Amino acid sequence: MVRLVLAAGLSLLAVAPAAAAGKGVTVDTRSGRITVNGKVLPNLELATLKRVLGAPSRVKTTVDRERFERFPGPLGGSPHSTMVDVKNHHYVYDRLGLLFHTRNGRYDNNRDPATMIVVLRHKIAFTHRRRPRFFPRRACRALAINGVQLSRDGRLVPKGVTYRTEKLRLFNTDFAPTSYASVIDSVYAHGEKRAIRIFLDNPRDGRPAYVVIN
Numbered sequence: 001m002v003r004l005v006l007a008a009g010l011s012l013l014a015v016a017p018a019a020a021a022g023k024g025v026t027v028d029t030r031s032g033r034i035t036v037n038g039k040v041l042p043n044l045e046l047a048t049l050k051r052v053l054g055a056p057s058r059v060k061t062t063v064d065r066e067r068f069e070r071f072p073g074p075l076g077g078s079p080h081s082t083m084v085d086v087k088n089h090h091y092v093y094d095r096l097g098l099l100f101h102t103r104n105g106r107y108d109n110n111r112d113p114a115t116m117i118v119v120l121r122h123k124i125a126f127t128h129r130r131r132p133r134f135f136p137r138r139a140c141r142a143l144a145i146n147g148v149q150l151s152r153d154g155r156l157v158p159k160g161v162t163y164r165t166e167k168l169r170l171f172n173t174d175f176a177p178t179s180y181a182s183v184i185d186s187v188y189a190h191g192e193k194r195a196i197r198i199f200l201d202n203p204r205d206g207r208p209a210y211v212v213i214n
Helices: 046-053
Strands: 002-005 011-014 025-027 034-036 058-070 080-093 098-101 115-119 143-145 168-170 173-180 183-189 196-200 208-213
Touching: 046 080, 168 183
Parallel strands: 025 143
Antiparallel strands: 002 011, 025 034, 058 080, 080 098, 098 115, 115 208, 168 173, 173 183, 183 196, 196 208
């Protein structure tokens, strides 16, 4: 159930339509529980994704050159860095608006995803960061965090919150903003079983664009 606060100061309880119908994604940051269209996703392993959600629409593999830093240990030595190839795998569910990908390091070649991305809209005006690769062709129907429905078209960050704000309460948990050139571009919550970061579409509207869940 979602509490709606009206402009007149009155409140009422209502069930979000998408949540009531079991459509879309729900995530509980405390328990770590994730559901997709009413089906529980107990983990992000590839076998689980295929069993619960079916086969991905697309599977992509990328190899990127990344800098690996090494610092002196207890016995001394000199710091140095080197460029290494890092391979990651991306699993796209176009019809669900979901993307799963690995987060491999220098010596890893895991195929099981570590990150889930829920896409809410495709048009993003922020250009200082690269959006996730291989966006799903459709947007996710709905997303509820800790029982509270995320509004796709409403402004996410309340008025009065700036890049200096240390903490704000959203979706029954504590979030903090991130910024670029003093402009808030996302909010994040961590410290519970699931970490969530919500990226915004543009500085003026501040609507949610996509949500990264770890």
